[in-house]
Amino acid sequence: MQRYILRRLMQGAVLLVVLAIVVFALARVTGNPADLLLREDATAEDRAHLLKALGLDRPTHQQLLIFLKGAVRGDLGDSIRYRKPAVEVFFERLPNTVGLVSIALVGAMVVAIPLGMLAAVGRGTLVDRAAGAVAVLGIATPSFWLGIVLIYVFSIQLGWLPSARMGTPAHYVLPVITLGAFLVAGMMRLVRSSVLEVLDSEFVKLARIKGLTQTVVLWKHCLRNALIPVVTLFGVFFALLVTGAIVTETVFAWPGVGRLTYEAVIFRDYPLLQAVILLKAIIVLGVNLVVDILYAYLDPRVRYA
Amino acid sequence: MKLLLRLEQPTSGRVLLDGRDVFTLDGTAFREYRTKVQAVFQDPWSSLNPRMRVRDTIAEALVVNRPVSAAQAQARVDEVLQQVGLAPDAGGRYPHEFSGGQRQRIALASALASSPELIVLDEPVSALDVSIRAQVMNLLKDLQAQQPLAYLLVAHNLATVRYIAHRTAVMYLGKIVEYAPTASLFRAPRHPYTKALFAAALPANPDAPREDFVLAGEVPSPIDPPTGCAFHPRCPFAMADCARVAPVAREVDAGHLVSCHLY
Amino acid sequence: MARVDTRLPLDVGPETTTAAAPAGGRGALGRLPWPSFLIIVGMLLVALGAPLLAPHSATEQSLPDKLQPPAWQDGGSTRHLLGTDLLGRDVLSRLIYGARVSLTVAAAALLAGGGIGLAVGIVSGYAGGRLDSLLMRVVDATLTFPTILIALLLAVSLGQGLRTMVIAITLILWARFARVVRGEVLTVKGRDFVALARVHGCSHVRIMAMHILPNVTNTFMVLLSLHIGFVILVEASLSFLGAGIPPPTPSWGQMVADGRGQIASAWWLSFLPGVAILLVVLAFNLFGDWLRDWLDPRLRQQL
Amino acid sequence: MSAGPVLLELRDLHAHLSTRWGVVRAVDGVSLTVREGETLGLVGESGCGKTMTALSILRLLPQPAGRIVAGQILLEGEDLVPKSERQMRRIRGRRISMILQDPQTSLNPVFSVGNQLVEALRVHRAGPRRRLRALAQEALRQVRVAAPAQRLRDFPHQMSGGMKQRVVGAIAVSGPPRVLIADEPTTALDVTIQLQYLTLLEEIQERTRLAMLFITHDFGIVARICDRVAVMYAGRIVESGPTRELFAAPRHPYTQALMAAVPRMDESVERLPAIDGQPPALQRLPPGCRFAPRCRHADDRCQREYPAVFAVGREHEAACWRAESSPSR
16 A cells, blocks of 8 residues: 555656646747736837846756756746745635635535435436436536626525625525535536446346345445445545636635636746746646555455555 | 467467468468367357348358359358258348347358368357257257268366367467366366366256365466466465476377376 | 347347336337427528528627616517617627527537547447547546536637637547447447457447447437537636637627626616527537437436 | 245235336246245246346345336235335345356455355444454354355455355345345356255255245256246246146146146156247237237137236145136136
8 A cells, every 4th residue: 555655656756847837838839928928018128128037038847957956845936926935825825725626526516415315316316317407407507607607696686695705604605505516416427337337237137136224235335336436526626616716716706726727827927837837737636646545445356456 | 279279479479370470471371271260159149240141240251252253152151050050041031030048140151151171169159048058059050961071179167068079179378288188078077277177067867976076266367477386376286396387298198198297 | 320229029028118218208100399499490591591681780789778678568669679789789689699609619619529439438448458448538637628618718729700719619528429339339349249340350430430420420419419418618717717719709698797887777788699509508408419319328327 | 944934925016127128027926935945946938037037136236227006015925116226235145045047147246255244244233353254263163165265365266156155145134134036046157066065055044944035047947956946937937836747737828838848857858849939028028828829728818818816726826717627716
């Protein structure tokens, strides 16, 4: 197990270096990053000045080395917009996103797992159809649009809930629903199909031959087996959300890393975007590793393999 | 078996066809080999490409190895379809329209198309139902009677072997432990493993004597076979030598070879 | 031609009824989802005939006409059936032209991403060994990385536009296709007819082309249909974030974004393009589900 | 082995499956009896309805496709068909149990063997964990698993197929049930392991005197362990009788043809008489005798009318018009 983790960490490190180089290269290949920073009325002198300040006047390979060295030390350059280290900006925002995402994920699981199981057990019944319809809708609804509709209905028309920024617990409600809608849909589908698969298995047949009650069959045999893909998905979702709650955070002006990413794009804050992407990659890799370890714990076949 | 079909490479040793080493063949000689050796596999549901017409499957070995015209290929397809007892219009259809027994006939037809010298039959009837099995076994016998054709039959069912094979080799963990004319082997099996196999095979006769020669233990992994005679850990007659020295084949009867320290 | 397992009529084992049991109440064999189908056909027609169908120009501004509500609301007029935006542009016309953008991006990205994925999947699965593990490592790395970030990064560095959008989505798509196709190739490869093809003397290229490819086309078609909705959503999200097709070319995601500021006074600006996205994605997804159930029920578990 | 009272009796059982290919009459009027301490072999080719018969008895037909449409299932005289799911749960495992065909998938891969065995024991008896654990060890010992204490901690994937099937056997007889249904339990096993397993089943039966319904397609297995045989074809039982008598003088043309078509171990045959054609699809059954299209003796009546069951010997019955000439019952 330790060797496995070590190997995974090594692989992750390689991946990060490759990604860092790609991010670095993209900025250079497509033009000088300095040009993105300069105002349109900047003079050639301003430009030269900026180049020197950013170290862009040195040969490319030196720039790369400096960049990588800095990255290893946790220095990914300064944000242009915020005028402070990009890493610092990122970590200021991170807790807000993690908070939002955790609530949405846990909420979605609480709804989706029982619902998915219910749909699987009552395959073909009204419950199943209703759940199926909800899932299909949830997946097809663009979350930015859902967010705006929710704001319109609950903030503007009804005035029940705040529409933007953080503060009270009430601020969480709409963003959580927006994120959760998609999550519930995806999870429910997955739980349903994996429970169905388990229900059709021979060992469930044997469990029923033993005379076990439906409850035990469901909550012991089905849940554990069906949870395996869900756990995988949980990790994937968590990573995706921490990195990809961009849309929701933008809609609700949520001061998290997603909104930060959006700002970096809109204001062409390249150092910040660079930092955000690399840091998010680290989060994704870390979460995936944890998921795989958890997976091995849930499924003994993996443990000894 | 996979080695013989050159689907995999051997670690040592040679495979000879008509006296030539199969693994050194290249170019035209190898193409020729591909036409001379054909195969029929166990599972009729997986051995036909569902997206190819029966005709194209049958003609494949011909088309890819020899310059033949479409008309020649078609003629040959009709010929072999008739040989395996299928209607000529079967060629234009897709495999899913056929039952297991018919599919196995198609598989046989595609093996026959290039007029091979040898057909490897890997458990050709074990996936078929009893009532279909006899049809296919009879067909195999008829085909051999009509043309010069050698079969290498791989089977675990002793009755099938007895019905089709002229000579029989018994394998345990990758080694041939006994090799004899079928009649001789069934009259007097010598190797303890062969005996155990015979005891374990259940004749369809309630009055058959019960030789309760039940083997203990399970088959060891072929990756790490036991030393000496691979069978010694399960052999009721194992002696001290069996664990150390691998036995060599000895002829105990006309053409009847056994690899066992008892003989 | 559907791959129908002809064993079923004979073999009444418990396993056969699994496939036979009504699958979630939907997806009965051959029952086309008509509403979805109509939406899809409608959208195709609208996109193709946009210049003929659109009552106004999609980009022409007319400030006096700004923020007119849809025809059925007070103050609405039949001149602008779905109202106008902040710059006085006709919403209906913009929606109609927006369909073009969505479909163009979807078609181009699916063609490129799907094609690459199919090729990589077949080669990777068939070759196996080191090439396979190398390619799959790349696929995994691509898949773990969040979609939207890739696109944002590209948009910022390559500049916004149709080309960037297609490249970005292709980068995301190929890995998804490659993984599923490879899995399918592995099962096809394990079947006896592939070994027999080698016994028959077929070359590797012939085996891939004649034996593997035709047996993964169903899967590929299903994958394509199931990803149309996904691509449209990604395109809309990127446009919403301002990293999509640059204005004034209308795209649905961008229309939702533009309407946000007026949500309190002119709800239709954000709402209507969103409904369009929802309907179209829904239609494509349902159609894809149906196609999957019809062509390849086994895929249900994987997708 | 002397046979005791009838434990399991099926009376004209019909079970249907609705599939997308139409209604499959998987079990179409099956009647049979199994006595205490007796093994009845249910023989037939794949898809003839053997497994569905077994699942019907346990009321575990695939849902919602499968359904018992008529007939009675009498377990010690008590009809199981009208029983609720709740009542059935008390019966399953304790009074009637089953061994499934494939040991590889019969055990849940994510729980240890001990966990699954204890679970089966706990269904029918309460007790402290330690005691159940000891009982589980004893159960494994009885199916001749070496080092049971260690094995209990193993996960299924760490065991060989034969070993897993022993565990499944231990679970099945832990009730201990009065009736055991074994559905091709050795088909997935090696020949040499198969004999070990059959011997084990015989031992268990001798000890507990349970009634066994043994489903197989292999006449060799039937000859070895069954007291009586029922031959099934296309959803119906065409012939049944004591093993020795049925093997010596099969009366139904299907049984005759089937037995003749099996190559023999003990004698060399030049040519086997094969049965032409193939079994009918169960959703498109012919109106008369199901075997008529393949039967060389079939006449008009066979095509029209399904034959009644005629007694052709002591406990020996055949569903064939040609058996009518024998003393009818």
